[in-house]
Amino acid sequence: MAVKIPDETLTEIREASDIVEVIGEYVQLKKQGRQYGGLCPFHDEKTPSFSVSEDKQVYHCFGCGAGGNVFTFLQELKGWSFSETVSHLAERAKIALPQMQRTETDKPEDARIRQMKKGHELAASTYHSILTLTEEGAPGRVYAQERLFTQEQIEHFRIGYALNDWETLAVIFEKNGLDLAVMAESGLLAKRKQGKGYYDLFRERLMFPITDSQGSVVAFGGRAIGEGQPKYLNSPETPIFHKAKTLFHMHEARPSIRKQNKALLVEGAFDVMAAWKAGVTNVVATLGTALSSDHAKLLRRNAEEVILCYDGDRAGREAIRKAIPVLEEAGCKVSICLLPEGLDPDDYVKQHGEEAFVRILDNECLSVMAFRMLDLKQGKNMQNEGDRLQYIEEIVQMLAKLEHSVEQEYYLQQLAESFTLPMDVLRQELSRAERLLKQTKETPKALPRAEKPTSGRKQGSARPVPAHIKAERILLAYMLQDTEMVWRVSEKLGTGFNLEEHQALYAYLLSFVTREPDASMKRFVESLEDRRLAKLAAYLLMQPLKNECSDEELADYIKRIEQYPKWVKLKEQQQAARFEQDPIRAAKLQMELIRLKKELQSQ
Structure with a gap:
């Protein structure tokens, strides 16, 4: 919601939202000295270049340049507004936001998305209550017993039952003031072809909520009870649910996946529930689609290894063949658990027992090469x-x-x-x-050099940073770590910085410490509304520095900064002399340039 949030509330939320914990919900972070590292969620990479500082509460990617604080991380990753980000972090930290009026910048789209999620949460609670608390839920309970579901499974997966009724949800939504058209767009209802009104999309099915990365219910999977078709029905694609980006049970399994540095990937909800019952808690599944590159990246951000355990039939093997290169491209180590012909994980657990299933996962997984050697014999x-x-x-x-x-x-x-x-x-x-x-x-290397793509980020093509820019960055980094340095620099640096974004950051910083001399640099980074400057500040905060900048070092840095404009002016005068065909003056200016260059190099 686009509203003015009090500074004291923002401070409380920021202090309750540790950046390592928040980013750790999306990226597998490993302690690396005083910082944490992992794969960047903002660009494709196989070698980690993403760094998070717990002390400074900032992040920076040395690969793509992304950087900022806990607020900017979620804004960039999720595409949220600042207010949406604050609302999410407040809810996460169980901090109540004050009631405020919406402004004209509040987007109707945001309210629509919130209503969709509210409708899904209401639907999940309704389905679960029907299954566990009502007489009408008896058919669902009978079916759950036939599938050997335990009470623990029913509670963990919030399994529910959709009645064989056309308007159960429609009536409940209307009573709760939800827009039925929005509920239809979210995949819970369908508009009647004849007459007015809406009807429930899921009927007479055992229901499994599908959650997003935050644990919010965004879709459902339903297994028909009786003769209903199709046997399995998932929610359609909606503004809050994208099958190619969502894995069933990912939010719930994430802590276990990260702890084990390994994920078990199966093909359906029943397989997930069977594995979970056997004590395999790091299990997830695709939702009726082939494994996508987004799925693979999501897995790689949370674990190094993925075990594929698909159905033991021809279709299952074909799915494994297709999944292997997708996972390898994302940088995953891949193992394969081959099940006997005709059995899926759910069947295997029922026939051979939970201990046997755990045993084959621990002892009988194949490497990709071993699988291919076996698979190539087929046919x-x-x-x-x-x-x-x-x-x-x-x-x-x-x-x-x-x-x-x-x-x-x-x-x-x-x-x-x-x-x-x-x-x-x-x-x-x-x-x-x-x-x-x-x-x-x-x-391909025989192509002319001009035809080769250039990214500007290859190590070999990196140009050395000019001395004056390097000096400006070092001083800004010191100032961001010690407010006393702000005053020391401001006393000695008369002309300011040469690079525009450095000067802008310096101006903001000087203004900030003047207004709030006791405030932390975390608060300063948070106050930067310009994303470009927030990234720069995060980058500078991640730079290793000596504990103190001596007066001699400070003088050297300032001299480099102040002499650069002199260098530029001399170059301009030299070019003018050449244009005016004054070789003597041009030669004198050249000597002055050489002297200035030597002076800079000696520092």
Whole structure:
């Protein structure tokens, strides 16, 4: 809600919202000295370049430049307004916001989204109450007993029951003052084709709430009881629910996934519930769609390893084949738990027991290469010489793509033992395959230099930072860590900073410490409404500095800053002299430039 929030309330919310804990809900953070590091949620990367400072309560990505405080993090990640972010953090910290009037900048869209989420929460409570507390919920309870659901499962997953009735939710929504058209847009109701009004989309189904990253209910999965079709029905795509970005049980499983640094990925809600019952709490599932790159990135932000445990049939194997490259592209280590033909995780737990399921997860998972070696045999007659030779060639080509020679040697040994082949022959074939692969990879490098894409962020293309800019950054970093430095710099720096954004940050900082001399720098970063300056401040706060800046060092930095305009002026005068064909004056100016350059380099 776009409203003026009192400063004291903002301070209370900020102090209750530790940035490591908040960002840790979205990014797997690891302690790295005095800071925390992880994969940046704002751009694709496989090597962590995202850093969070618990002391300074700021974050910065050294890959893409994103940075700021706990408020800007959520604004950038979720696309929320400042007021929405404050509201979320206040709710998270159980801090009551004062009642205030909306302003003309309050978006109707925000109210619509809030109403959708309110409707879903009301629906989840209604379905759950019907199943657990009413006589009408008896068919749902009978079905839950047939599926061997425990009371713990029913409570943990908030399982509910949708009555075989057309207007259960529609009536409840109307009583609670919710807009039925908005509820239809959110996937809970449907508009009648004939006549007026709306009817419930889910009827006579066991219901499973689907939550977003914050734990808010945003959709449902429903399993038909009786002859209803389709057997499984998920909510449609809505403004608050996107299947390609949502994993069932992710919010609930996140703490366990991070603790184990591993996630178990299955194909459906029943499989999740069976695994959870067996004590496997780091389990999540896709929602009737293939694994997407967004799913993979979400998993990688929370764990390094993903175990695929899909149905033990042809379709399940095909889904595994497609999921592996998606997960690897996101930087995940992938393992595969192959189930017997015709069994899914839910079936396996029922037939073999919970302990057996945990045992195969712990002891019988395959590496990607081991799975591919097994999978490539499908459809081949290994008694046929041609099929055997084709199989060996395909495996060697796969081994050529592996990065580690130990891994290559391990699987070559297996291949040699399986087909009674000499290791030296297989090594020769592997070398040949590697040469061919290298040639294929090198082909694009023959393109003219102008055709190559440039990002401006490659290490080799980085230009050295000019001395005056480096000096400005160091002084600003010192000032952000010690308000006394603000006064020391302001006394000696007459002309100000050369770079526009440095001067802007300096001006804001000087004004801030003048108004609030005892306020913290965390409060200063929070007060910056300009995202560009907030990012710069976060970046500078993350820079390692000596405890103190001596008077001599301060004088050197200021001299570099003040001499840069002189350098620019001399260059302009030299160009003018050349234009006027005055070689003597141009030569004198050149000597002055050389002297100034030496002076700068000596500092």
